[in-house]
Amino acid sequence: MVKYHQYMVGAEQALDRVLELAVLMNDDMTRTLAKDGLTVSRAHLLWVLRQRGPCTQSVLAEQLGVSARNVTGLVDGLVATGFVTREPHPTDRRATHVSFTERGATTTAVMESDHRELAHTLFADMATGELDHFTRSLGDVLARLRTRLEAEDE
Amino acid sequence: MVKYHQYMVGAEQALDRVLELAVLMNDDMTRTLAKDGLTVSRAHLLWVLRQRGPCTQSVLAEQLGVSARNVTGLVDGLVATGFVTREPHPTDRRATHVSFTERGATTTAVMESDHRELAHTLFADMATGELDHFTRSLGDVLARLRTRLEAEDE
DNA sequence: TATTGTTATACTCTATAACTATA
DNA sequence: TATAGTTATAGAGTATAACAATA
Numbered sequence: 622m623v624k625y626h627q628y629m630v631g632a633e634q635a636l637d638r639v640l641e642l643a644v645l646m647n648d649d650m651t652r653t654l655a656k657d658g659l660t661v662s663r664a665h666l667l668w669v670l671r672q673r674g675p676c677t678q679s680v681l682a683e684q685l686g687v688s689a690r691n692v693t694g695l696v697d698g699l700v701a702t703g704f705v706t707r708e709p710h711p712t713d714r715r716a717t718h719v720s721f722t723e724r725g726a727t728t729t730a731v732m733e734s735d736h737r738e739l740a741h742t743l744f745a746d747m748a749t750g751e752l753d754h755f756t757r758s759l760g761d762v763l764a765r766l767r768t769r770l771e772a773e774d775e
Numbered sequence: 776m777v778k779y780h781q782y783m784v785g786a787e788q789a790l791d792r793v794l795e796l797a798v799l800m801n802d803d804m805t806r807t808l809a810k811d812g813l814t815v816s817r818a819h820l821l822w823v824l825r826q827r828g829p830c831t832q833s834v835l836a837e838q839l840g841v842s843a844r845n846v847t848g849l850v851d852g853l854v855a856t857g858f859v860t861r862e863p864h865p866t867d868r869r870a871t872h873v874s875f876t877e878r879g880a881t882t883t884a885v886m887e888s889d890h891r892e893l894a895h896t897l898f899a900d901m902a903t904g905e906l907d908h909f910t911r912s913l914g915d916v917l918a919r920l921r922t923r924l925e926a927e928d929e
Numbered sequence: 930t931a932t933t934g935t936t937a938t939a940c941t942c943t944a945t946a947a948c949t950a951t952a
Numbered sequence: 953t954a955t956a957g958t959t960a961t962a963g964a965g966t967a968t969a970a971c972a973a974t975a
Contacts, residue, residue, distance in 0.1 A: 631898070631903070631906050631907070631910065632894040632895055632897070632898035632899065632901075632906065633890075633891060633894045634910055635894065635897075635898050635906060635909060635910045635913065636890070636893060636894040636897060636898070638910060638913040638914060638917060639796060639800065639897075639913065640800060641917060642793060642796075642797065642913060642916065642917055642920070643796065643797035643800050643801065645917065645920045645921065645924065646793065646794060646797050646920070647797065648924060649920060649923065649924055649927075652924075652927060653927075660941070660942085662941080662942060662943095663941095677956075677957090678956075678957065679955080679956060679957080687942085687943075687944090688943075688944060688945080689956075689957060689958090690943080690944070690945080690946095690957085690958080690959090691942070691943055691944075692957085693957065693958065693959095694941080694942075694943085695941095695942085698940095698941080710956090713951080713952075713955090713956080714950080714951060714952085714956095715949095715950060715951045715952070715955065715956045715957070716951090716955090716956055716957080717956080717957070736787075736790070737787060739790060739923075740786040740787045740789065740790040741786055742919060742923060743786070743789075743790060743793075743916050743919050743920065744785070744786035744789050744790070744916070745786065746915070746919075747786075747912065747915065749785070751908070751912060752785050752786065752789060753785070754905070754908055754909070754912070755789060755908070755909065755912040756785065756788055756789045756792060758901065758905060758908070758909040759789065759792040759793065759796060759909075760792060761900075761901065762796065762897050762898070763792060763795060763796055763799065765896060765897050765900075766796070766799045766800070766803065766897065767799065769803065769896060770799065770802060770803055770806075773803075773806060773807075814964070814965085816964080816965060816966095817964095831933075831934095832933075832934065833932080833933060833934080841965085841966075841967090842966075842967060842968080843933075843934060843935090844934085844935080844936090844966080844967070844968080844969095845965070845966055845967075846934085847934065847935065847936095848964080848965075848966085849964095849965085852964080864933095867932090867933080867974080867975075868933095868973080868974060868975085869932065869933040869934070869973060869974045869975070870932090870933055870934080870974095871933085871934070
């Protein structure tokens with residue numbers, strides 16, 4: 622009985638730390654991006670654009686998991702602030718072709734190196750074995766969370 | 776050189792998993808709370824109210840780290856959906872006294888047990904030693920993130 | 930003079946539904 | 953008939969600034 626209780630306390634502490642980490646990561650991203658005139662959602666779109674290359678809004682909507690209407694708004698904002706351009710699609714006249722501006726490409730490249738630098742900041746002092754354990758445990762937790770989310774999908 | 780590179784790959788993988796975990800935790804909370812007619816922000820307010828007991832909006836604003844205006848909106852929503860009440864403050868006639876309704880108290884209690892159940896789901900299969908390692912590593916990462924955020928505060 | 934909360938205003942993210950142009 | 957994107961509409965979270973009531 623005592624053992625079980627102790628165990629639960631440990632699990633709750635782990636969950637609390639995971640939740641705090643989620644909040645702090647979000648705060649950090651929000652602040653860092655704001656310095657570049659970006660939001661988390663818009664940066665996410667830039668991220669997809671970098672991986673996919675120039676593409677249509679419907680591709681962006683699918684990759685981001687948001688509505689077409691939402692992508693219209695995000696692209697509006699990114700065009701207004703000079704990160705991307707909207708041009709006619711070469712072959713499909715219904716669609717728009719979203720591409721980086723010079724500024725968008727540069728900023729996204731900086732974001733990527735900042736991302737690597739953050740990884741270094743957070744995990745540099747961790748011994749290799751410890752990091753491996755941590756990453757594996759994270760993978761297990763992720764797997765359980767995904768299972769839970771799928772189960773809720775019904 | 777190779778070792779350093781390998782190391783960085785490990786750190787980046789860890790960061791990517793941390794970020795994915797943050798996203799999935801948020802999705803899970805959003806969906807679970809929606810079933811009760813709540814949002815993450817409103818649930819956060821209820822959480823503070825449970826810890827603090829009935830209190831003024833200014834206390835809630837400070838605890839949540841948001842503006843007074845924002846708290847007005849959150850409490851408006853929670854009053855409209857029947858989770859809390861706004862009453863005159865016993866001693867300070869400028870302030871309002873925010874308290875749980877029956878429904879609010881019950882729902883928050885359920886949230887708390889769901890929280891424990893989630894901890895169990897995510898960490899039940901983890902060996903005690905592994906969980907300890909994981910929690911300690913999380914603590915280290917949190918400490919570094921906090922340091923980083925404070926440094927940015929200038 | 931300082932504090933509490935609201936009104937006024939504005940921006941962002943998000944969604945569904947109706948509609949236009951095109952495939 | 954189906955798809956791509958926009959307009960229309962709506963709700964939620966967030967902020968600052970001006971203001972009223974009270975301390």
